[in-house]
Amino acid sequence: MSSEHETILENPNTSKGKMERFGAHAYLLVIALFTAGPYLLMISVSLMGEGWNPVVPPKLLPETWSFVNYVDVWLGQTALLDRAFFGFFVNSLVYAGGATLVVLIFDSLAGYAFARLEFTGRDVTFAAVLATIMISPMILFIPVYLMFNQLGLVNTRVGIILTHTIGGFGVFLMRQFIKTLPSSLEDAALMDGCSRFGVFWRIVVPMMKPALVTLGIITFINVWNSFLWPLVLARDAELYNLPVALGYFQGQVSTLWAPLMAAAALTLVPMVVLFVSMQKYYVRGFVLGGLKG
Structure with missing residues (x-):
């Protein structure tokens, strides 16, 4: 300078x-x-x-x-939407909340295992997990749909939730964050007879709050805005989430622009509230998660 x-x-x-x-x-x-x-x-x-x-x-x-427009959309009283928007809102909340809970539980456990445990093939397995991040989700649509169809998960809320838990980003973020934490408390707890899971639950999880909030926000927003998976797996309109339901406002001849914008605004409100209320944890989790390789 x-x-x-x-x-x-x-x-x-x-x-x-x-x-x-x-x-x-x-x-x-x-x-x-x-x-x-x-x-x-x-x-x-x-x-x-x-x-x-x-x-x-x-x-x-x-x-x-x-x-x-907001009242008509919420109550389902527009020309092209004959069902209450509240139902789609609940579906989005169930999908986003359920997927976020599953991701936080399993990705934090997997991240802890990759960061702290020594086992055969750990590095190779972690490399395979990282490779899933580079795979386009479009490649997975047909095989996942066929597998879910065989398991009876098509046109179910459980199936839609599980499709949003696929991927290795959360495991990578948790692993990177845990590696920044000092291991002295964990070692002391293990010497005192605490189990490995007890160490994870009582010591590691409380220190992982910024990373958990970060991963939770990312997952919740991604699932809330998801369009393709609910569209592909949901055959009944009762299972549609908000992004899919926005298609109701576009008819074959015309589009109800004002109600569509009102519905889009209603869809956006929870995301704004979530991000503003959790912003400090979101930023801190990303910063600390990238400090150590």
Whole structure:
């Protein structure tokens, strides 16, 4: 870094320092507008009448503010949706919550085994787990569907939940985080006669809170936004989740844009609340999980 630039950083009140700060703030403002623009437009359209259609030039604000679209969508009273949106909301919550619970339990156990236990083929097995991260999910659709069909898991909530637990990312994240933890407490507990599972449950799990929250948020959001697996496995509309249910607002001739945007906004609310409330654990888990190989 040049001495001139260091001087500007030390004295931000200089004219050149003010210009640099102004440029940085302007750049961040433009990025923020581009990022938030679609969401603001979504909310604006959702507050317009049900028969609203895109026009040129677009209207950024509704002439009259109305929440009727949110009420109609939630109660299933739109022209193309004859069932309550609440049912799809519950399905999404069950799928996301169930898959998150399964992933947290099994991936944390597997991550602990790879980080702390010595067994034959450990490194080869872990390499195979990492290889699954590089496999496109599209490749798994047909074999998983055929297997689930043989097991009777097609068109069931259990089947939809289990499809979202496939993958090695969670195992990798847990293993990396556990390797950053000191092993002295675990060794002392083992010497005092504590079982290996007792060490994991009583000592390791409490220290894994940031990583568990991080993995939980990632899994919950991915399952909440999942479209292909519920569409492929669910034959009955009663099993659809929110992303699949959004297709109800697109008819063969026209699309109900205002109700569709209201439904999309309702779908987004839980994700925003989850991320904002857990943001500090989310960031900390990622940072600490990548400190040690």
